[in-house]
Amino acid sequence: MEFFPFLVTLLVVLRLFSLSATSFAVLHNDIIRPSDVLRDNHNDYTDTANLLVSKEGRFVLKFFSPYDLLNHRYLGIWYNHTTYIRPVWVANRCKPMEDSSGLLSIDNKGNLVLFSEENNSKREIVWSTNSSKQAAKPLVQLLDNGNLVLRDEKDANTTNYLWESFDYPTDTLLPGMKLGWDLKRGLNRRLSSWKSFYSDPCDGDFTYGIELDEKRHTYPQLTVRNGSAILYRQGLWDGMSSSDAVDDSIFNSVYNDDEVYYTYSLQNKSMMPQIVLNYDGTIEPSWDFGTFYGAIPRDKCDYYGFCGANSQCNVVSVTEEPICQCLEGFKPKNQDNWNSRSWSEGCEPYSPPSCHDEVEEEEGFEFDQYSGFRAPDTNYSWVTKTKDESECRSKCLSNCSCMAYSYPFSESIYSNEDCIHWFGDLFDIRQLSSSRFEPHTYIRISNSKIAPKIHNETRADGSRGKYTVRVGIQNMVALFLVSPLSFASLQIIAQGTQSGLKPRGNVAYQQNLKFLDG
Template sequence: MLSFKPLFLFFLLLTPLCTSIDTIALNQLLKDGDTLVSKDRKFELGFFRPDNSSSSTYVGIWYADQPQKTVVWVANRDNPVNDSSGVLAINRYGNLVLSAAGNISIWSTNVSVDVQTRSTFVAQLLDSGNLVLFQENKSESFIWESIDYPTDTLLPGMKIGFNWKTGLEWKLTSWNSKNDPGTGGYSMRMVYNSTATPLFVLFKGLSKYWRSDPGPWPNFVSNDEEMYSYFTPSENGSVARAVLSDYGLYQHLKWSDADDQWEETFAVPKYRCDKYGQCGANSICSPDNVNLFECECLPGYEPKSVNDWNQRNGSDGCVSMRIGGLKCGNGDGFVTVQRVKDPDASNAQLVKSMSAKECEQACLNNCSCTAYMSIEWEGRIDCMTWYDDLMDILVHTELGRDLYVRVDKIELAKHTNKSKGFLRSGGLAIPIVSVLLALVLIIVFACRRHNKKSKTKDYVEVDELEETGRHPELQYFDLSTILAATDNFSPVNKLGQGGFGTVYKGQLPNDQIIAVKRLSKTSGQGVEEFKNEVALIARLQHRNLVKLLGCCIEGEERILVLEHLPNKSLDYFLFDHRRRSLLDWDKRFEIINGVARGILYLHQDSRVRIIHRDLKTSNILLDAEMNPKISDFGMARIFHGDQLQDETNRIVGTYGYMSPEYAVFGRFSTKSDVFSFGIILVEIVSSKKNNGLYQEDHSMNLIGHVWQLWREDRALEIVDSSLESYQSEEVVRCIQVGLLCVQEDPEDRPTMAAVVFMLSGEASPPVPKQPAFVFRKSPCSNTDPSVSKESCSINDLTITKYQAR
């Protein structure tokens, strides 16, 4: 019989040790399959293959103990090992070296070290994600560290900028593709010269692709040895990183333990106007331009190509209207263009400590000066003057600075005359502030008095609406006004009906046409949902969202007053065999992009993150020019702070547009809306409803049918037969993006920022996985006893009943 002690030792030998190694010392080898793990198991270093089907092997660092391998640094990114023979070790010269079969050197730290000290050299992986090399007796002084050579990722504390002493430049460079960590075509760098303020520039190859606002930044350091800005997470303690994607998107990402995925907190460039020089020289790019063409010429300039401008292509920019150039000192002056991003400072000069008046005079005295700007920088007022063309100007409603553009006396007179009413500077209307402010104050005061007089305990009080996001511009209508406008809710004025009530067309006494949404007394939407919709729509300002004009709350009546969109909803055209031909491909593609931008605004760019939860073609309304606007926010939810996902026992929305995790488990997130958008996109391409049957055995819905055609390389067969012409490449890209959006796992679905990029053609969509709900099974089917008949939506109306889990 074995004694206890030998038996214990026997099992101890069979049990793998739980301790992790975070260092490589001289004469130690790290082979393919081995890893280093940092002290507190935050990061891991080892060999990896981005594509499991490939033999290309790299040494990299990734987050430890995460369900997915997120690589943050790659050593041999441009020189992979082509088999499993790779070995990482410290050589006799004190360098960390990666070699392959035949002792072929693949990569090295390549630093000069003093080997005469007879000290042992050590490489260690720190909990910061930094791989460092040092002499054992000088562990506080690093010979080399990986954070000095970033690849596509910044970890907290990592820098972008310059080390003047060592000659190092800290910059990011994208991967070639998702499965190729080689140096890609995009780079993020700090750009600085002595005549301008520093800024970040995203390059595509050698060309500028995006440009930040100039500093100062909160994490900016500048001294005799270094100039840099370092990455800091928005929330202390959160696991966060910044990454430059292979398609040119710079993102700040935060890890969600609850959702086991990365959540985007910031991204650029997001809009067409963000792209460098989108409108060419001497122009302004305005993402919320009411004319839907984002480009406008600066004062004193006109389109270089009128034909291109009419075709909504402003890349050639604008040229001066001055014949023979500006005649210096001949009555010329400046027109103010309010709140814009500084023009590119490549052809600018910065003079420190100069007042605005002195700056104006300095520019006026130099005939080559085209514009100037007074800049507050490090507690002083500086003067920036531009010469030659003005590039990359973007409207900033909140953060921008005033730009003073030089014009001749004729142009100056035009703008002086306009200032009697509205001064237009480069297409930006500048109202006479004092008059309008007085009017606004009068209206707000009157509205508040009216509501205080009409309050009863049954009403939603003004203060309650203010707490939920009430805007002072919101009007409050008497019920008598609404009744008169709609002819007592006449059936003749009925525009449509949804799950929560009926929408009527109305006309106010000033002849303004409105849409009146009357909450049904028997609907599932109560006071909370109504307050929710009012609060949400009132704070949302985007050209692809329906605008709220006001509301009415009297007794049991709860009414929304919205802008009237004359062309009804998208489904009105798509699913009618006669009307669908009115939507050619160009218009459909505009609608797709408009809806995508609207959802992106909700998810990322509005003051709060908003999940719509009921996106469908009937909730996409069309204005007079057939431009899309997202409507019906009764079921929307606000996410606060770090919240990435929520769960509910009350399933609301429309079957056919619901994501699987929401329909089955009640979980919703931004990826739920992405799923719904994917359905809408495919419906727009095909003019077919997702809930239809598209196989002989009636087993497959639209998404399943599209997926089958996609796999057989026959995707274009789904395109609406009424489309006489279209760009095949553009349509296929839309179908591919749609399939990416409806993948079963929310983690696999792209963000709306990525969707917008892919639709624009700026990024190549990856290969989609099989979508959810490929095989059609009605939620009201008798084969599913867990769902009651009365819980199901009929005729695509919104679901409002509770159902068992």
């Protein structure tokens, strides 16, 4: 009988040692192999055997339920040991499991598969990676940057991943993630909002990403869309944006023949940052432990086309209504509505549209230089290559449909030949804070008899034009203004009047930046 208590004590000690050893191993178990299964432990997070934790413990992959939908089970990646109430990535975001029967494993084709097991027998595939490539010894690893990757056991080269969660983001942009295009693969990495704030991670109404039309050679820009409509955009996409970010944040952009993307990093590795596209379409940056630093859009000028066409939106202060002004050479389409601060109809040119093929560069067109303003919507733009800004201007003048131009990097540390031309009405120009870098935009006007009237006229807010730079000479030639062109007509006009067209430069741009402002 004396042996029995000793045996019980021994078994308890061995069990405790087993649990301790298992916990210690799993805290550093960031890998799933074909023989492993990650099971839904129904929120029992003391069961570390069914958690996948990155090597340094920064991120964890686990099953979860939204706070008010306990019968909906999802698999997601979270910041570990934080008060964050939402995951940064969800696998089965639109196909929840109804119970805690979820299993995650690698199938015989080398793909990562999430099953729902019914009655411990029948398995239903809920989600899988569907990689077309196969590895001799596949494994899944959760990295300390929050990226879940499928790779070969003997090949940790990032360019050889068979699949990675960073290519398929949900609503959150983590440091190191690429927001934008892999042009070789035709992959568009963009954020999509949740349907509701906490309870439904399925794709909502809003998307956030880089817009680029290769066929029309438009210049890239960051936009948030509500369905198919632009809700707001973040200006001329050149990677040099201003900030609400912490001082050691680094925002980089790459723009070349293979990729067009935007990314960021923090030098302080102890912080836990994320940029979230909320269910209501706002963007919120958080730099540490869920502390958010204000949402975008901040004011009415941030909303797309608030002042209509051929106008600019100015914010006096965040507590006051914005002021809309027609661009130089333009007048309100409806003066009565404009005076009553109903600005959506926008502006039109003072002089009747006209253009003559024989007009040459020096015969009477001039440009207003707009500094400290967000450039017009680049969906109506065309990118070409020029040797310098002078040639960029000349090409615009030689095309009667060209309404504005910008040579974005003429003043930056980079040597680039991108020349941007805008055609038709100019949309969504707004005043920016003085801290923001935005290349000059030169908007075309006619140097006609109407010019003195335009320059002497007081604008809607009582001010006069302050950003005018003359590059033409005094002649009396009217400006030909076209309405926004269709894809086909834009191609015909641009191809017939420009040479050296190329969609992008084979150059990568990198700069210490701050978070986007407008």
